[in-house]
Amino acid sequence: MIFELPKWYDLHVHFRQGDSMADYIQDHLNMGCCGALAMPNTKPPVSHVHGKNTEEYWTVESYLKDMESAGSKAFDDIIAPLYLTNATTKDMIIEGTKSGILRACKYYPPHGTTNSEHGAGLDTYINNGVFAAMSDAGIVLNIHGEEHGLSGEEYFGEQSNAEDSFYKNHMPQLVEKFPNLKIVCEHITTKTAVDFVKNSGNNIAATITPQHLLYTVADLLQGLKYHLYCLPLVKFEKDRTALLEAAKSGNVKFFAGTDSAPHTTKATACGCAAGCYTGGIAPQLYADAFNLNEDNFDEFKKFLCLNGPQFYGIPVSNKTFTLTKKPSQPSVASGAIPLHIGLGQKNLAWTLTL
Ligand code: NCD
Ligand code: ZN
Numbered sequence: 001m002i003f004e005l006p007k008w009y010d011l012h013v014h015f016r017q018g019d020s021m022a023d024y025i026q027d028h029l030n031m032g033c034c035g036a037l038a039m040p041n042t043k044p045p046v047s048h049v050h051g052k053n054t055e056e057y058w059t060v061e062s063y064l065k066d067m068e069s070a071g072s073k074a075f076d077d078i079i080a081p082l083y084l085t086n087a088t089t090k091d092m093i094i095e096g097t098k099s100g101i102l103r104a105c106k107y108y109p110p111h112g113t114t115n116s117e118h119g120a121g122l123d124t125y126i127n128n129g130v131f132a133a134m135s136d137a138g139i140v141l142n143i144h145g146e147e148h149g150l151s152g153e154e155y156f157g158e159q160s161n162a163e164d165s166f167y168k169n170h171m172p173q174l175v176e177k178f179p180n181l182k183i184v185c186e187h188i189t190t191k192t193a194v195d196f197v198k199n200s201g202n203n204i205a206a207t208i209t210p211q212h213l214l215y216t217v218a219d220l221l222q223g224l225k226y227h228l229y230c231l232p233l234v235k236f237e238k239d240r241t242a243l244l245e246a247a248k249s250g251n252v253k254f255f256a257g258t259d260s261a262p263h264t265t266k267a268t269a270c271g272c273a274a275g276c277y278t279g280g281i282a283p284q285l286y287a288d289a290f291n292l293n294e295d296n297f298d299e300f301k302k303f304l305c306l307n308g309p310q311f312y313g314i315p316v317s318n319k320t321f322t323l324t325k326k327p328s329q330p331s332v333a334s335g336a337i338p339l340h341i342g343l344g345q346k347n348l349a350w351t352l353t354l
Contacts, residue, residue: 002324003287003297007034007317008305009077010282012142012186012207012257014275017042021070023334024262027279030333031352032321035075035314037142037257038067040083040106041115047083049096057087060101077314081106081142084125085118090133097137103312104140104184105130109148112162113231114261114274121148122170126177135181140312142184145171145193146232156233163189163232167196175200184311187212187259189232191242197253198246205311207257208247208303210285211276211339216240219343226267227342230259231274248290250299255308258282262336277336284330284350285339287323292350326351 015024015038028036040046040063048059060080064072072078081104082088082096088105096102108119125131134141146162147170155162167190175183185197185206197206211228216237220228228234246254260282261275278285283304290300309316328351332338340348 001294002322003292003300004320004322005032005283005301006305007032007076007319007321008256008283009033009035009037009308009312009314010258010260011037011184011255011308011312012039012209012259013037013279014039014041014259014261015067015070016262017066020262020264020334021067024260024279024336025067025071026333028260029071029074030330030354031280031283032354033075034317034319035077036072037079037081037104037312038063040081041108043115045083045085045115045118046080047085047087047118049082049092049102050099060096064101076317079103079312081140083108083118084120084130086120086124088125088128088130090129093130093133093137093139097139102139104142105134106142106144108144109146109166112146112148113144116144122174126174131174131178131181135178138182140182140184142186145185145188161190161233161235164192167193171196175204179203182311184257186257187232188243189235190239194242194246198251202253205253205255205307206246207259207308208243208254209257209259209276210278210282210289213240213244213247213289214285225343226272227337227339228276229272229274230261230276244289247303248296248299250302252302252307252310254303255311256282256286256304257308262334264335266337266342276339276342277332278339279334279336280330280332281338281340281348283321283323284328284348284352287350288348292323292325322353324351324353325349328352
């Protein structure tokens with residue numbers, strides 16, 4: 001069985017910075033990507049819109065140029081969201097929209113994930129006019145939906161966890177205050193988040209990663225497979241089932257965003273960096289999660305190739321790639337360890353051909 005698909009947009013990826021950026025972009029090109037939304041949690045963060053980079057911050061304008069030098073010209077389109085911090089102003093949003101450089105902004109829970117220490121709480125942007133300006137300008141808010149500052153049972157417990165709590169205690173109020181704000185709930189991992197997105201208006205959508213469709217916390221813990229350690233954490237079977245149902249439903253609100261996040265040092269002497277690398281292998285993993293076949297091909301195509309560009313108002317690619325149900329051992333251009341190798345698997349179940 002050969003499935004032909006339009007080239008797709010990875011609407012949540014980390015291309016990082018420096019020399020390795022070119023390899024990460026190449027890995028994405030090699031897996032049929034025609035574009036991406038490249039996350040701004042660089043060091044320093046991409047937290048201003050116009051002008052040159054400084055020691056304290058980078059700008060969306062310069063980051064786009066850096067990615068261009070590293071090969072992103074081969075994409076049809078690339079979105080670089082602004083990292084929201086205490087220094088973000090509504091004027092940045094207004095001017096960034098006017099120049100066309102600003103298309104999205106990323107909310108990071110302070111200290112909640114890799115390089116998220118520059119983020120401020122939601123109240124900051126609710127009260128300083130930033131969310132209002134985004135809503136007026138039609139700028140997309142990419143949300144890392146985890147409540148920050150929790151620990152122990154509240155962070156990850158039997159009854160609740162940081163994501164659960166965020167979608168129950170914060171998102172409803174946010175949406176009520178800004179009913180027209182376009183929001184993408186990034187890398188959702190829980191049934192709570194799935195239900196929230198399903199029951200919200202058409203301005204609310206979500207990305208889902210391959211790892212959250214394929215695995216649960218049991219897969220992470222059995223043998224301590226730390227290459228599966230990413231944030232938000234993989235959850236329970238009821239959550240995975242809800243994510244899979246949402247992705248396979250064809251509902252326009254759910255689309256691919258891998259959260260591919262390379263780390264040169266994953267495990268350290270006293271902890272582990274959060275992030276799974278799925279550059280070069282994501283469509284194959286998504287196909288595996290769907291158990292792609294003739295009956296669900298239309299829904300797969302919607303999830304991987306159509307729904308995302310539609311939400312962002314980007315044209316669907318007229319170039320194609322294929323997936324075949326045949327084992328493959330793709331090599332990645334970058335030195336990052338792809339997720340399946342990190343999990344001790346040799347082959348992928350699917351072969352991707354450009
Ligand atoms: C991401 C990273 O490494 O930049 N890590 C992760 O676990 N997903 C940051 C993020 O998206 O949370
Ligand atoms: Zn991410």
